[in-house]
Amino acid sequence: MVDLLRDAVSLTERQRLVRSSIRDVCDTFDEEYWRTRAEKGVYPHEFVDTLAEQGWMGVLVPEEYGGAGMGTRETVVMMEEIAAGGGGFSAAQAVHGGVYNSVPIVSYASEELKSDLLPRVAEGEASIQAFGLTEPNAGSNSPAIETRAEREGDEYVIDGQKIWTSRVDVSDYLVLVARTIPLEDVEKRTRGISMFLVDLEDAHDQGALEMTEIPKSASDFVHSFELWFDDLRVPAENLIGEEGAGFYQVLDGLNEERLVIAAECLGLGRLALERAVEYANEREVFGRPIGRNQALQHPLADAYARLQAAKQLTYNAAERAATDDAVDLGALANAAKYLSADAAYTAADVAVQVHGGFGIATEYDVERYFREARLTRLVPITQELALNYIGENVLGLPRSY
Known part of the structure; x- marks a missing residue:
C-alpha cells in the first residue's frame, strides 16, 4: 500500500504499532475481496472477524475488562488505515459501530453489565454493532x-x-x-x-x-x-x-468519535487519490501517460493538499483531546470532519475524472469511492451542521436553529 500522506503527521510509537498491525490485516484482503462484497452487498464477515479475533473491536475497552485500553489517538490511525486498505469508508463503517458502541457501556453502564459484556466484546465473542x-x-x-x-x-x-x-x-x-x-x-x-x-x-x-x-x-x-x-x-x-x-450521555465522547469519522474520510480520500495517481501513471493516450497533462496533475495535487491539511488538523485534535483539558474539542472536531469529508469528496471526484469512461466501471472501484465520499458529507452529521456549530460556538454568531 502506497501512503501518499505518510509525512503529514508524526506518530507516536504506539500509533506506529497500530498502523503496522492494521496494515498487516488489510493486506490479506485484496481489491477483489472488497469489490465482490460491494457487488453482492455482502457484509465483510471475514475481515471483521479477523479484527475481532485480534482484539481490535475492544480497542476502546479498558484493560481491566480485557480490552486494549487505547484512546482516540490510536483509533484515528486504526480507522484511517482500514478505510485506506481497499475497503474504503464502508469497510471502516463495518467496524466503527462495534468499536464505538462500547463507549457508553464503559462510561455509564452498571458494573454488573460491564463485567458481563465488555470482556466478551474485547474477545470478539459478542458485538454491539x-x-x-x-x-x-x-x-x-x-x-x-x-x-x-x-x-x-x-x-x-x-x-x-x-x-x-x-x-x-x-x-x-x-x-x-x-x-x-x-x-x-x-x-x-x-x-x-x-x-x-x-x-x-x-x-x-x-x-x-x-x-x-x-x-x-x-x-x-x-x-x-x-x-x-x-x-x-x-x-x-x-x-x-x-x-x-441519556441525551447527555450520547453527547459525551461525541467529539472524539467525530475525529475518528474524519480519519475514515481521510482513509477513503487517500485510497481514491492513490488509485488515481496509479492510473494516471499507467494509462497512455496520444503516446504518453495521461498524468503528464496539467489538466490532471493540478486536480490531483489539489486533492493531495486538501487531504494533507485535513489530516494535520484531525491528528492534532486527537492529540490535544488526550493531552489538553482546555482545548475546545468541539470546534476542532467539527472542523476536522468538515474538511476531511470535503477532501475525500474532492479526491474521489478527481479519481473518477482521471479514469475517464472507466471511472464509472465497477471493476476500477473509484465509482464506489465517489458514492461513499458523497455519503461522508451527510453522516454522522451534515456539513451544514458542522458549520452551524462553528458559527455559533466559535464565532459567536446567533443560533440559527
Missing part, C-alpha cells in the same frame, strides 16, 4: 424522538420506530435511545431520554422487533434498517446510566 437513535421525525433534531420506554416492575416496555439503524443484521446487541418521559412533560427537551442495551436475539424471540432493510446507493455491504418495536421488554438492569440523562 448497532445504535438506534434516528427516527422519521427526529434526524438531526435528536431530542424530538418519540420511541417510548415505560417502566413496569423490573422491566421497561419499549414501543416506537427507528430508521437508518445500521448493522442490526450482524450485531448481537443494540444500544437503543428512547424517551422515558414524554417530550411534553419535560421542562427541557433534552431531558427525559434514556439509553438501553437490547439483546437482539431476545427481541426477535419476543416477536417485538420487526426490521426492513432500506435500499441505498452507498455503503454497499453495510446495511441499514427501519425498525419497529412493539411491546419490547428489556430488563431494568439493561438501562445504561441514569434514567432521563
Whole structure:
C-alpha cells in the first residue's frame, strides 16, 4: 500500500504499532475481496472477524475488562488505515459501530453489565454493532424522538420506530435511545431520554422487533434498517446510566468519535487519490501517460493538499483531546470532519475524472469511492451542521436553529 500522506503527521510509537498491525490485516484482503462484497452487498464477515479475533473491536475497552485500553489517538490511525486498505469508508463503517458502541457501556453502564459484556466484546465473542437513535421525525433534531420506554416492575416496555439503524443484521446487541418521559412533560427537551442495551436475539424471540432493510446507493455491504418495536421488554438492569440523562450521555465522547469519522474520510480520500495517481501513471493516450497533462496533475495535487491539511488538523485534535483539558474539542472536531469529508469528496471526484469512461466501471472501484465520499458529507452529521456549530460556538454568531 502506497501512503501518499505518510509525512503529514508524526506518530507516536504506539500509533506506529497500530498502523503496522492494521496494515498487516488489510493486506490479506485484496481489491477483489472488497469489490465482490460491494457487488453482492455482502457484509465483510471475514475481515471483521479477523479484527475481532485480534482484539481490535475492544480497542476502546479498558484493560481491566480485557480490552486494549487505547484512546482516540490510536483509533484515528486504526480507522484511517482500514478505510485506506481497499475497503474504503464502508469497510471502516463495518467496524466503527462495534468499536464505538462500547463507549457508553464503559462510561455509564452498571458494573454488573460491564463485567458481563465488555470482556466478551474485547474477545470478539459478542458485538454491539448497532445504535438506534434516528427516527422519521427526529434526524438531526435528536431530542424530538418519540420511541417510548415505560417502566413496569423490573422491566421497561419499549414501543416506537427507528430508521437508518445500521448493522442490526450482524450485531448481537443494540444500544437503543428512547424517551422515558414524554417530550411534553419535560421542562427541557433534552431531558427525559434514556439509553438501553437490547439483546437482539431476545427481541426477535419476543416477536417485538420487526426490521426492513432500506435500499441505498452507498455503503454497499453495510446495511441499514427501519425498525419497529412493539411491546419490547428489556430488563431494568439493561438501562445504561441514569434514567432521563441519556441525551447527555450520547453527547459525551461525541467529539472524539467525530475525529475518528474524519480519519475514515481521510482513509477513503487517500485510497481514491492513490488509485488515481496509479492510473494516471499507467494509462497512455496520444503516446504518453495521461498524468503528464496539467489538466490532471493540478486536480490531483489539489486533492493531495486538501487531504494533507485535513489530516494535520484531525491528528492534532486527537492529540490535544488526550493531552489538553482546555482545548475546545468541539470546534476542532467539527472542523476536522468538515474538511476531511470535503477532501475525500474532492479526491474521489478527481479519481473518477482521471479514469475517464472507466471511472464509472465497477471493476476500477473509484465509482464506489465517489458514492461513499458523497455519503461522508451527510453522516454522522451534515456539513451544514458542522458549520452551524462553528458559527455559533466559535464565532459567536446567533443560533440559527
